[in-house]
Amino acid sequence: MRFPDAASIAVHNIRHNPGRTLLTVLIVTVVSGLVMFLMALGLSFHDNLTRASLVYFNDHGANYALRPLDPAYGGTGELSREEYEVYRANAEKYPDARGDDLASGSIDAALTLRSADGGSASPAWSYALRDLAGKSFASVPADVVFYEGRVWTPADSASRNLFLSRTLTQYVEKQTGHTLHAGEEVCLCGIGEVRRYTVAGIFSCGDEAACILGIDEFFSLAEDPGFSIRVDLIEMKLRPVDAAYDFNSLYDHMRALTKATNAGLTQPDTFLEDYPELRPFYDLFGGSAARFTCDFADAMSVLNILSSIVVAVFFLLALAVLLLSVSSVANSVVISVDKNRKFFGMLKAVGLDAKGTRAIVYIELLLIVFVGVILGMGILFALTPLLSAIIASLFSYLLGSISSFTNSAIAYVTRVTLPFWVPLATIAFFLLLTMLFSRGSIQKIATQDVMATLSEVE
Amino acid sequence: MIELKHVDKIYGKGEGAVHALKDVSLTIRDGTFTAILGKSGSGKSTLMNIIGGLDSPTSGEVWSAGKLLGKLSKNELAAYRNKTTGFVFQSFYLEPTFTVLDNVAMPLIIAGMKRKEREEKAADILEKLGLGDKIKKRAGELSGGQKQRVSIARALVHGPSLILADEPTGNLDSKNGREVMELLTAVAEEGRSVVLVTHNREDAKCAEDVILLADGVATTRGRILEDEVF
Ligand SMILES: Nc1ncnc2c1ncn2[C@@H]1O[C@H](COP(=O)(O)OP(=O)(O)O)[C@@H](O)[C@H]1O
Numbered sequence: 001m002r003f004p005d006a007a008s009i010a011v012h013n014i015r016h017n018p019g020r021t022l023l024t025v026l027i028v029t030v031v032s033g034l035v036m037f038l039m040a041l042g043l044s045f046h047d048n049l050t051r052a053s054l055v056y057f058n059d060h061g062a063n064y065a066l067r068p069l070d071p072a073y074g075g076t077g078e079l080s081r082e083e084y085e086v087y088r089a090n091a092e093k094y095p096d097a098r099g100d101d102l103a104s105g106s107i108d109a110a111l112t113l114r115s116a117d118g119g120s121a122s123p124a125w126s127y128a129l130r131d132l133a134g135k136s137f138a139s140v141p142a143d144v145v146f147y148e149g150r151v152w153t154p155a156d157s158a159s160r161n162l163f164l165s166r167t168l169t170q171y172v173e174k175q176t177g178h179t180l181h182a183g184e185e186v187c188l189c190g191i192g193e194v195r196r197y198t199v200a201g202i203f204s205c206g207d208e209a210a211c212i213l214g215i216d217e218f219f220s221l222a223e224d225p226g227f228s229i230r231v232d233l234i235e236m237k238l239r240p241v242d243a244a245y246d247f248n249s250l251y252d253h254m255r256a257l258t259k260a261t262n263a264g265l266t267q268p269d270t271f272l273e274d275y276p277e278l279r280p281f282y283d284l285f286g287g288s289a290a291r292f293t294c295d296f297a298d299a300m301s302v303l304n305i306l307s308s309i310v311v312a313v314f315f316l317l318a319l320a321v322l323l324l325s326v327s328s329v330a331n332s333v334v335i336s337v338d339k340n341r342k343f344f345g346m347l348k349a350v351g352l353d354a355k356g357t358r359a360i361v362y363i364e365l366l367l368i369v370f371v372g373v374i375l376g377m378g379i380l381f382a383l384t385p386l387l388s389a390i391i392a393s394l395f396s397y398l399l400g401s402i403s404s405f406t407n408s409a410i411a412y413v414t415r416v417t418l419p420f421w422v423p424l425a426t427i428a429f430f431l432l433l434t435m436l437f438s439r440g441s442i443q444k445i446a447t448q449d450v451m452a453t454l455s456e457v458e
Numbered sequence: 459m460i461e462l463k464h465v466d467k468i469y470g471k472g473e474g475a476v477h478a479l480k481d482v483s484l485t486i487r488d489g490t491f492t493a494i495l496g497k498s499g500s501g502k503s504t505l506m507n508i509i510g511g512l513d514s515p516t517s518g519e520v521w522s523a524g525k526l527l528g529k530l531s532k533n534e535l536a537a538y539r540n541k542t543t544g545f546v547f548q549s550f551y552l553e554p555t556f557t558v559l560d561n562v563a564m565p566l567i568i569a570g571m572k573r574k575e576r577e578e579k580a581a582d583i584l585e586k587l588g589l590g591d592k593i594k595k596r597a598g599e600l601s602g603g604q605k606q607r608v609s610i611a612r613a614l615v616h617g618p619s620l621i622l623a624d625e626p627t628g629n630l631d632s633k634n635g636r637e638v639m640e641l642l643t644a645v646a647e648e649g650r651s652v653v654l655v656t657h658n659r660e661d662a663k664c665a666e667d668v669i670l671l672a673d674g675v676a677t678t679r680g681r682i683l684e685d686e687v688f
């Protein structure tokens with residue numbers, strides 16, 4: 001039998017039994033709506049957890065690559081998994097590359113430009129500065145020149161590496177009440193790095209302020225084996241230099257400590273005894289706040305595992321709902337076959353074989369499940385506000401305990417995810433399971449004698 | 459040629475078991491009109507269903523077109539019904555919501571024939587049976603006599619060598635019944651084997667060979683003569 005003929009016979013069978021069909025479609029609709037809701041919940045949780053963690057790292061200054069994603073810097077405000085992977089891949093391929101460049105699609109071009117103009121050529125910066133160029137500037141030092149939307153600095157300038165930050169000004173203000181101004185020094189202790197900046201200029205951009213920072217000193221902890229000690233030691237903090245501590249003194253101590261660690265003179269758990277002069281810094285940076293003790297990649301994988309578990313739980317829930325409903329859908333298919341018993345008997349009498357019988361029944365099933373799931377998508381879309389609300393409140397609860405999100409200038413906005421494969425997978429699962437459940441009865445009618453089909457009690 | 463060897467059919471088990479056919483051995487010659495004659499409940503339908511591959515015997519062998527039906531797989535048996543046999547039922551078994559054309563074309567649809575070709579064939583045969591103007595009608599809208607002619611068309615459309623008709627006149631008035639019998643006689647004259655199941659002695663007179671069935675026991679005899687009393 002040809003497919004269109006089998007399909008039109010299947011449609012005929014469905015129409016023969018409108019009440020039952022409607023009921024079955026309704027079950028599929030409600031259940032698939034619920035199943036897709038649960039899947040969307042799991043996936044959204046995963047997606048938001050990943051994005052929130054990236055925002056967290058971004059905010060901590062450990063990953064400048066994420067800055068171009070901030071709409072304030074000309075980015076889209078979204079970081080997809082793919083973009084993140086690009087960043088990771090670039091980071092491995094170009095160990096010397098830093099910051100925004102890693103997120104660039106054409107990292108070679110970005111690196112060439114940077115070495116040519118002194119470190120300010122990242123595309124993201126260019127976009128940000130192009131946007132800012134038309135705005136009002138509180139002050140701009142003479143050695144910073146805007147040209148064709150890009151920052152140019154003399155190669156011999158003390159502010160060789162320029163870094164544009166909006167979050168920094170806001171963060172400092174929030175943490176200390178101090179408003180940054182041009183010429184001031186700022187220290188940024190990140191995970192794996194310590195920098196001292198000079199504020200080159202402050203721009204007002206509407207209500208918000210952004211500053212250009214020249215990096216005067218850069219000390220990368222990641223480059224030496226003492227790294228783990230210092231990650232333990234220093235919780236990421238951002239302070240005006242003169243507000244809390246002496247950057248130069250910290251910097252010297254760090255150097256000494258690194259050397260000592262490299263020479264095997266001290267251990268992570270004994271360095272405070274060996275170097276008691278580090279105690280004030282330890283208390284300042286590591287004493288109070290919750291500490292961040294693993295590096296970026298580790299943290300990501302932990303979060304990935306965590307959210308994968310959550311996704312798995314929601315998917316299992318979805319599967320359970322599916323399994324519960326499948327028996328009733330399968331049942332109703334079997335009943336529908338039974339109602340059309342005489343018709344099947346006639347078809348078999350004129351030569352319909354087992355394969356043809358199964359084809360007709362399974363096409364019936366496919367149509368019912370397909371229509372049901374499509375309608376279920378309607379339910380899902382109707383429930384989207386609820387989904388957003390759940391995700392939003394879940395994350396405001398989860399992130400509420402993390403100071404970065406409560407204190408930080410970066411607001412985290414949750415988002416709902418529903419990939420196209422979710423309805424497809426739902427259809428596939430529904431089909432597979434109902435086929436499995438109704439297989440016995442369908443096989444029976446497909447293979448029994450014609451007379452048995454015709455004479456069996458309805 | 460169709461040959462049955464020691465065929466038994468028992469419905470059910472134990473106390474309620476019905477022995478519908480008892481050690482039936484018989485031969486149906488190719489190209490002849492054969493009638494299976496017997497009272498209601500004598501096992502006629504059972505016998506015919508077994509010959510047509512609609513049912514299987516409890517024991518014994520059924521040979522048709524050189525094949526032992528009991529040895530065929532389910533699919534081969536379906537192909538046998540689809541290619542070699544044509545059925546006419548007392549209660550028609552037409553699908554009332556399908557058009558006359560689709561009902562007649564059903565064996566060809568199942569065989570996977572293209573729409574144009576099968577519709578031509580079905581229309582041809584309907585034309586021959588005088589139903590050319592009913593092609594587009596739904597089968598449910600026809601009268602009993604028309605329905606039976608449609609089901610004969612369906613039994614002929616794929617050119618089978620064996621036509622099996624189970625009480626085809628049972629639900630018809632005498633005029634329509636006579637027409638159907640004439641049709642079947644004409645089919646037999648084309649050289650096909652026609653097996654007619656009937657409890658009506660008059661109808662059986664059309665047949666060259668007659669199988670008498672009583673309580674599941676079969677005896678074969680020749681044509682029933684016009685004025686014969688038995
Ligand atoms: N599916 C069945 N289950 C049980 N008994 C049956 C079945 N079909 C027929 N019979 C019995 O077998 C006997 C022969 O039936 P059948 O072949 O239909 O006779 P006929 O066609 O001559 O009226 C009857 O006693 C009938 O009740």
Ligand SMILES: [Mg+2]
Nearest residue numbers: 502503504625
């Ligand atoms: Mg009968």
